Amino acid sequence: MVPTDLRYTKDHEWVRVDGDEATIGITQYAADQLGDIVFVELPAPGKTLDQFATFGVVESVKAVSDLFAPLAGEVTGTNEALTASPELVNGDPYGEGWMLRLRVANHDQLDDLLDPDAYDALVAAG
Amino acid sequence: MNAAAEVTVQNTPLAERHAALGARLIDFAGWLMPVQYRSIIEEHRAVRGRVGLFDLSHMGELFVEGPEAGPALARALVSNPVALRDGRAQYSMICAPDGGVLDDLIVYRLAETRYLVVANASNALLVSDALAERIQGFKAVLDDGSLATGLVAIQGPRSIDVLGPRTDVDLASLRYYAIAEGHVDGIDALVARTGYTGEDGFEVFVDWGRTVDVWDGLLPAVEEAGGLPIGLGARDTLRLEAGMPLYGNELDRTINPFEAGLGRVVKLDKAGDFVGKAALEKAAGAPLSRKLVGLTMEGRGIARHGYPVFAGERRTGTVTSGTQSPTLESAIAMAYVAPGDAEPGTILEVEIREQRIPARVVALPFYDRRNPPADG
Numbered sequence: 001m002v003p004t005d006l007r008y009t010k011d012h013e014w015v016r017v018d019g020d021e022a023t024i025g026i027t028q029y030a031a032d033q034l035g036d037i038v039f040v041e042l043p044a045p046g047k048t049l050d051q052f053a054t055f056g057v058v059e060s061v062k063a064v065s066d067l068f069a070p071l072a073g074e075v076t077g078t079n080e081a082l083t084a085s086p087e088l089v090n091g092d093p094y095g096e097g098w099m100l101r102l103r104v105a106n107h108d109q110l111d112d113l114l115d116p117d118a119y120d121a122l123v124a125a126g
Numbered sequence: 127m128n129a130a131a132e133v134t135v136q137n138t139p140l141a142e143r144h145a146a147l148g149a150r151l152i153d154f155a156g157w158l159m160p161v162q163y164r165s166i167i168e169e170h171r172a173v174r175g176r177v178g179l180f181d182l183s184h185m186g187e188l189f190v191e192g193p194e195a196g197p198a199l200a201r202a203l204v205s206n207p208v209a210l211r212d213g214r215a216q217y218s219m220i221c222a223p224d225g226g227v228l229d230d231l232i233v234y235r236l237a238e239t240r241y242l243v244v245a246n247a248s249n250a251l252l253v254s255d256a257l258a259e260r261i262q263g264f265k266a267v268l269d270d271g272s273l274a275t276g277l278v279a280i281q282g283p284r285s286i287d288v289l290g291p292r293t294d295v296d297l298a299s300l301r302y303y304a305i306a307e308g309h310v311d312g313i314d315a316l317v318a319r320t321g322y323t324g325e326d327g328f329e330v331f332v333d334w335g336r337t338v339d340v341w342d343g344l345l346p347a348v349e350e351a352g353g354l355p356i357g358l359g360a361r362d363t364l365r366l367e368a369g370m371p372l373y374g375n376e377l378d379r380t381i382n383p384f385e386a387g388l389g390r391v392v393k394l395d396k397a398g399d400f401v402g403k404a405a406l407e408k409a410a411g412a413p414l415s416r417k418l419v420g421l422t423m424e425g426r427g428i429a430r431h432g433y434p435v436f437a438g439e440r441r442t443g444t445v446t447s448g449t450q451s452p453t454l455e456s457a458i459a460m461a462y463v464a465p466g467d468a469e470p471g472t473i474l475e476v477e478i479r480e481q482r483i484p485a486r487v488v489a490l491p492f493y494d495r496r497n498p499p500a501d502g
Binding site: 035038057062 | 165167359426427449457
């Protein structure tokens with residue numbers, strides 16, 4: 001069961017909204033599928049993202065995967081610990097392995113995301 | 127997975143073992159193979175530091191037998207298997223008439239009249255067909271043993287301690303690139319001191335149906351020595367650190383052995399003609415159009431297969447393989463570049479997602495077990 005206080009994309013990102021601030025990362029399922037994560041590339045603060053736009057990449061030993069913004073907004077911060085320790089994404093994807101903070105542009109976009117039950121079903125279906 | 131793929135994908139004799147170990151399985155060259163059991167990095171480090179066990183049963187084992195088996199192979203391949211002594215092996219290639227590499231191979235001389243050629247899984251059928259055609263007219267026959275022969279590799283500094291007690295082959299006197307007939311856990315086996323990891327290690331050829339027994343005997347011993355089963359993911363990072371080419375990346379039909387830095391394998395002066403000789407003689411005397419180099423990334427980013435390489439504003443070449451090196455803990459790559467840009471120390475740039483990231487040309491290999499990196 002995935003954390004119940006989050007919303008999810010079909011591409012396996014999660015978002016936690018607190019007021020106007022959204023925190024974004026990838027799910028445990030995504031981290032497990034990628035395997036050992038060795039590189040995370042994130043945008044500079046100030047950049048404005050559209051909903052579902054590519055905001056960066058995550059690389060495992062073998063593969064490169066794009067990251068997609070669950071919500072539109074302006075980047076207010078990134079997890080700089082991932083530069084030296086990208087493996088935090090494998091170890092604690094919903095906590096220390098967070099990636100991005102956004103100022104939410106439009107709260108209605110949360111309705112376009114999966115709730116925990118729907119995301120669980122997506123993962124279960126493979 | 128679609129229905130067509132399900133029909134064509136083949137299982138090695140160890141498929142059930144991989145599934146039971148929780149391996150992530152992928153379709154590799156038509157075979158369902160473990161890419162990792164738990165972690166590519168952990169598996170990689172197990173082989174560098176201790177020992178790892180690999181299922182390589184997907185590879186092609188082609189036996190060439192008969193009084194003219196040696197000369198037949200000398201005609202078919204670029205190396206000279208006739209020059210091998212019994213029980214010794216050589217790295218070789220099979221080339222097209224235009225000198226392009228069809229596959230890279232290991233040739234083992236089991237006896238004067240019996241050779242074993244090991245081909246990559248992705249090329250096994252092509253090599254089998256080409257050998258069958260090229261040895262016509264010689265007193266030699268091809269026995270394609272690919273689906274009758276299992277292959278398990280045990281690699282890493284502890285491999286001799288793990289395999290030694292389980293075999294009657296005298297491993298201490300088995301030299302690098304040598305092979306001996308014997309037994310492993312009482313099962314008929316060919317034991318070779320070869321591998322694709324940059325570590326000491328062995329490859330064990332056994333009957334397809336007995337492969338699972340050999341694996342079941344070796345795996346607990348490997349684990350007791352602090353080792354792990356190893357998937358294709360770590361096999362790739364291990365060979366890349368060791369600067370070894372992978373067919374489909376550093377080698378393909380459009381590349382000749384000289385460009386790949388493997389000209390030493392081509393024996394232009396051996397007796398008789400061989401397929402590709404005229405083209406390779408010309409290539410040996412001509413200036414190279416490109417050269418395979420090692421790169422270490424000087425900026426943030428991992429170069430990957432297919433990424434463009436620049437010298438200033440000039441496109442100089444293309445990355446063939448790249449990864450984050452678990453041993454060096456930095457990004458490494460191999461690339462073909464213009465010969466003038468191939469000198470170690472040269473700073474080039476790799477284009478990664480529309481950004482140019484500096485990379486330094488370095489001598490291969492990245493990792494040499496006889497000269498390991500300072501403790502890290």
